[in-house]
Amino acid sequence: MELTANKFKANASRALVDAQLQKALGNVEKGFIGKRQMAADALPEFDALRDNARDIKNHVLAHLDLYLEEYERKVLAAGGHVHWAETAEDARRIVLEICKKANARTVTKGKSMITEEIALNDHLSANGIEPVETDLGEYIIQLRGEHPSHIIAPAVHLNKEQVEGDFRRVHTHLPAGRDLSEPVSLLSEAREVLRQRYFAADVGITGANFLIAETGTSVIVTNEGNGDLTQTLGKVHVVVASIEKIVPTLEDTSQILRVLARSATGQDMSVYTTFSTGPKRQEDPDGPDEYHVVLLDNGRSAMLGTEYQDMLRCIRCGACMNHCPVYHAVGGHAYGSVYPGPMGAVLTPSLNGIDETGQLPNASTFCGRCESVCPMRIPLPKMMRHWREREFERNLTPAVARYGLKAWAFFAKRPKLYRLAASFGMPLLSLFGGTSRRFRSLPFAGGWTRHRDLPAPEGRTFLQAWAQREALKQEAGQ
Amino acid sequence: MTSSEAKAVRQPRVGLFATCLVDLFRPSVGFASVKLLQDAGCEVHVPVAQTCCGQPAYNTGDRADTREIAEQVIEAFEGFDFIVAPSGSCASMLKKHYPGLFAGDAAWEERATAFSGKCHELISFLTDVMMVRDTGAALETKITYHDSCSGLRELGVKEQPRKLLGNVRGVEVREMTDSDVCCGFGGTFCVKYSDISNAIVTKKVGNIDTSGADMLLAGDLGCLMNMAGKLKRQGSDVEVRHVAEVLAGMTSQPPIAGSGK
Amino acid sequence: MSARDTVLGKIRASMRVPASDDVRRKTVADRLESTPTGVIPARAKLPKAGQVDLFCAMAEQFGATLARVSDYKAVPAEVATYLRSRNLPAEIRMGADKRLKKAGWEAEKNLEVRHGASDGGDLSGVSHAMAGIAETGTLALASGQDNPTTINFLPEHHIVVLKASDIKGDMESVWAMLRKAQGKGEMPRAFNLITGPSRSGDIEQTILLGAHGPRALHVIVVE
Numbered sequence: 001m002e003l004t005a006n007k008f009k010a011n012a013s014r015a016l017v018d019a020q021l022q023k024a025l026g027n028v029e030k031g032f033i034g035k036r037q038m039a040a041d042a043l044p045e046f047d048a049l050r051d052n053a054r055d056i057k058n059h060v061l062a063h064l065d066l067y068l069e070e071y072e073r074k075v076l077a078a079g080g081h082v083h084w085a086e087t088a089e090d091a092r093r094i095v096l097e098i099c100k101k102a103n104a105r106t107v108t109k110g111k112s113m114i115t116e117e118i119a120l121n122d123h124l125s126a127n128g129i130e131p132v133e134t135d136l137g138e139y140i141i142q143l144r145g146e147h148p149s150h151i152i153a154p155a156v157h158l159n160k161e162q163v164e165g166d167f168r169r170v171h172t173h174l175p176a177g178r179d180l181s182e183p184v185s186l187l188s189e190a191r192e193v194l195r196q197r198y199f200a201a202d203v204g205i206t207g208a209n210f211l212i213a214e215t216g217t218s219v220i221v222t223n224e225g226n227g228d229l230t231q232t233l234g235k236v237h238v239v240v241a242s243i244e245k246i247v248p249t250l251e252d253t254s255q256i257l258r259v260l261a262r263s264a265t266g267q268d269m270s271v272y273t274t275f276s277t278g279p280k281r282q283e284d285p286d287g288p289d290e291y292h293v294v295l296l297d298n299g300r301s302a303m304l305g306t307e308y309q310d311m312l313r314c315i316r317c318g319a320c321m322n323h324c325p326v327y328h329a330v331g332g333h334a335y336g337s338v339y340p341g342p343m344g345a346v347l348t349p350s351l352n353g354i355d356e357t358g359q360l361p362n363a364s365t366f367c368g369r370c371e372s373v374c375p376m377r378i379p380l381p382k383m384m385r386h387w388r389e390r391e392f393e394r395n396l397t398p399a400v401a402r403y404g405l406k407a408w409a410f411f412a413k414r415p416k417l418y419r420l421a422a423s424f425g426m427p428l429l430s431l432f433g434g435t436s437r438r439f440r441s442l443p444f445a446g447g448w449t450r451h452r453d454l455p456a457p458e459g460r461t462f463l464q465a466w467a468q469r470e471a472l473k474q475e476a477g478q
Numbered sequence: 479m480t481s482s483e484a485k486a487v488r489q490p491r492v493g494l495f496a497t498c499l500v501d502l503f504r505p506s507v508g509f510a511s512v513k514l515l516q517d518a519g520c521e522v523h524v525p526v527a528q529t530c531c532g533q534p535a536y537n538t539g540d541r542a543d544t545r546e547i548a549e550q551v552i553e554a555f556e557g558f559d560f561i562v563a564p565s566g567s568c569a570s571m572l573k574k575h576y577p578g579l580f581a582g583d584a585a586w587e588e589r590a591t592a593f594s595g596k597c598h599e600l601i602s603f604l605t606d607v608m609m610v611r612d613t614g615a616a617l618e619t620k621i622t623y624h625d626s627c628s629g630l631r632e633l634g635v636k637e638q639p640r641k642l643l644g645n646v647r648g649v650e651v652r653e654m655t656d657s658d659v660c661c662g663f664g665g666t667f668c669v670k671y672s673d674i675s676n677a678i679v680t681k682k683v684g685n686i687d688t689s690g691a692d693m694l695l696a697g698d699l700g701c702l703m704n705m706a707g708k709l710k711r712q713g714s715d716v717e718v719r720h721v722a723e724v725l726a727g728m729t730s731q732p733p734i735a736g737s738g739k
Numbered sequence: 740m741s742a743r744d745t746v747l748g749k750i751r752a753s754m755r756v757p758a759s760d761d762v763r764r765k766t767v768a769d770r771l772e773s774t775p776t777g778v779i780p781a782r783a784k785l786p787k788a789g790q791v792d793l794f795c796a797m798a799e800q801f802g803a804t805l806a807r808v809s810d811y812k813a814v815p816a817e818v819a820t821y822l823r824s825r826n827l828p829a830e831i832r833m834g835a836d837k838r839l840k841k842a843g844w845e846a847e848k849n850l851e852v853r854h855g856a857s858d859g860g861d862l863s864g865v866s867h868a869m870a871g872i873a874e875t876g877t878l879a880l881a882s883g884q885d886n887p888t889t890i891n892f893l894p895e896h897h898i899v900v901l902k903a904s905d906i907k908g909d910m911e912s913v914w915a916m917l918r919k920a921q922g923k924g925e926m927p928r929a930f931n932l933i934t935g936p937s938r939s940g941d942i943e944q945t946i947l948l949g950a951h952g953p954r955a956l957h958v959i960v961v962e
Binding site: 009012013016325326328329330362363364365366367368369371372385387388389390391392393397401402405406408409411412413415418419422426435436437438440447448449450451452453454455456457458459460461462463465466467 | 496498500501502503504505506507508509512524526527528529530532534535536537538539540541543546547550627628631632658659660662663664665666667668669670671672673674675676677678679681703704706707708710711731732734735736737
């Protein structure tokens with residue numbers, strides 16, 4: 001997708017006046033927050049599991065090279081293939097080669113953010129191979145030519161009437177008079193249409209929630225079962241996964257699984273958690289003939305050993321965006337990048353560079369709700385602040401903000417001068433406040449007064465008034 | 479050291495970090511804080527060398543200026559037994575963020591860590607350190623309380639103000655929906671991303687309205703000015719005050735941004 | 740240099756890995772060998788009978804229907820009853836699992852039993868689970884001739900038979916079972932953990948059952 005992260009402000013302003021979008025965004029708060037809380041409350045060990053999940057991933061990151069080697073060894077032993085991709089371009093090329101070798105005309109896809117990151121669909125289409133998204137949300141946005149607005153609920157920005165419109169536009173082989181007024185009828189129609197596609201597909205492509213070093217296994221976690229049909233019915237199964245998806249053992253996987261679904265959808269477990277190890281075996285009546293894993297770096301190895309390393313613990317549950325007031329206000333597309341919300345505000349600059357994405361880590365009130373719900377305890381606000389520091393160091397911070405800040409800091413670092421300026425300025429400002437005690441507009445304060453009144457100051461500053469009171473007390477005492 | 483031990487030895491010496499917004503916009507909160515602290519048995523000092531905690535610079539990525547300001551604050555305040563601020567976000571800046579600014583500079587880091595250990599947000603200081611249960615205030619009104627983000631999530635301030643408010647004679651607490659969700663202030667955020675901030679505060683003001691309260695309280699003046707400004711722009715009659723004003727029984731000043739009329 | 744060496748080299752450079760990293764290698768080998776268990780929810784630590792009850796309660800909570808029968812001989816009748824009660828044709832698809840085979844399907848004269856992997860044309864499939872996980876009401880199924888994976892996903896109704904004695908409190912106990920059956924570090928080609936029927940919340944976050952997998956999941960626990 002085209003990166004428009006630095007048009008965030010304009011994107012957001014458009015989103016704020018998009019009535020359809022605003023209606024749909026209500027579902028984010030309704031659909032996720034209460035359920036997550038209930039699931040977390042029902043498990044007394046939830047926070048201890050979060051700690052352990054964090055520790056497991058930290059351990060993995062400290063030994064990532066060795067676990068990757070072990071993982072690769074086990075995949076090969078199970079008859080699978082491992083392909084290493086340094087960049088998105090490398091990964092696209094590798095996947096295309098596998099598809100071409102399989103003489104693929106169509107490929108089915110399970111829901112995968114990593115294939116969004118490498119823009120795989122466009123690449124396959126450009127090379128004459130039709131990618132078919134099978135997750136309901138992904139299918140809907142594919143019909144619309146859009147990108148996911150949320151990492152686990154890709155079509156959360158849409159209302160059912162919009163989906164109905166798309167199905168009628170595309171599924172022209174079905175009777176025009178059919179009733180699609182209820183979500184369940186939309187679901188049934190997608191199920192029927194996609195069923196054919198699984199069987200017709202030559203290759204099935206999925207992502208992975210985990211890659212287990214102990215067994216050489218890729219794990220996908222889904223609710224619909226589309227990922228499973230994708231990887232079971234295709235002749236070739238291709239897993240595209242980034243290098244930090246590694247976990248050491250089955251036990252470690254269990255620890256993280258216990259916080260994943262609870263944090264994401266508020267389920268204790270997602271419906272399907274599927275462990276895949278290699279291709280179809282001799283006695284197997286089903287499964288793919290070939291099993292490939294594409295291990296993608298795409299900038300992640302450079303995050304190791306930096307202040308952004310903790311971001312590599314992310315398990316893509318979406319809790320941060322589900323709880324983000326900024327995300328609630330503008331939705332995922334406004335971020336103009338593959339990964340929206342707080343996790344995107346940290347990850348996107350790592351993947352695409354801060355020059356092109358500087359708005360994202362700035363678009364946060366630092367309310368900290370993302371960090372408070374993150375199952376992997378990723379300090380998201382702290383890392384957004386680090387990005388702001390990188391911007392400031394490199395003079396990427398907008399000039400107005402920079403000079404304003406420098407002027408303010410000049411005074412803040414000189415208490416006497418500051419006191420002097422304040423003791424003149426605030427009483428004057430107070431005077432202008434009149435009887436209403438507020439300003440409807442004020443020069444230089446348009447950013448504030450465009451949407452709200454500015455409370456007038458009381459008059460003298462506190463330190464002025466305090467000094468006077470203390471002086472009076474002293475006089476009275478003497 | 480428990481509060482009774484503290485008193486037995488001597489009155490704890492508290493440095494009041496008024497915060498720049500209280501200093502400039504609402505001295506009443508400063509005086510209310512002084513009263514609450516003195517009533518709790520503290521000896522209160524207000525060092526003149528205070529300006530701001532440095533958050534505007536810190537959150538803009540300007541670490542050099544932040545550190546200079548932090549050094550200034552530490553120098554002015556480290557001599558006190560406790561440093562108290564009537565703001566969750568400024569207190570958290572002092573308590574949680576200052577030490578990190580000095581990483582790699584052992585001497586300053588140690589100094590900042592010792593300093594941060596003595597820093598508190600006003601209301602939680604009263605309840606958790608000075609063991610205050612009842613401030614003796616009375617006010618006939620229905621209030622609703624907004625949990626400001628830094629106080630809530632970085633310092634765990636949630637029950638403390640509610641406990642004290644529950645003991646203010648005549649006060650009825652009406653919890654709003656999503657009291658723990660950001661009001662959209664976010665320091666410079668509300669100016670940099672004015673439209674988004676507006677969407678967030680509009681939602682917040684809706685929840686305040688639905689609560690049926692006559693008065694909105696919170697522990698951070700930035701959030702209060704944001705919410706008051708929006709309430710007034712919408713013509714609301716809800717009065718907005720810092721929680722310290724009510725707890726100190728000091729509500730004779732007009733509310734923040736004036737009355738509804 | 741191969742892409743593999745490049746990526747691994749970049750990781751090592753970022754992590755400033757020392758040239759001789761025997762300590763790290765040993766740490767990794769030890770963890771893979773010892774497979775430490777971490778935090779196990781207290782709710783999973785129950786006596787056997789309690790585990791079975793918890794499994795049943797959780798499975799129902801997450802949308803499965805449930806029947807408990809005394810032995811395998813009662814399974815065909817339970818399957819037939821299920822199909823009748825849902826107005827389904829008396830046809831099932833089933834793998835080669837011996838426990839299922841021996842259940843005596845000939846007793847249900849009208850029931851047509853098809854064997855092997857599903858081709859998508861079956862309304863109802865029957866599988867035998869390897870284990871149940873009480874803490875979340877989850878079924879664990881291993882792929883192979885006995886229980887082809889396609890039966891787990893293609894039919895509209897998935898009926899899963901589970902031995903009560905194979906119900907474990909937690910996920911970790913199932914890994915222990917699996918290691919015993921397959922050997923350490925080995926897995927069946929596909930290992931499916933299934934918790935309730937297929938569902939989607941992708942349209943307006945309204946949860947609907949029967950997305951791409953089975954619309955209904957019926958569990959038969961054999962005591």
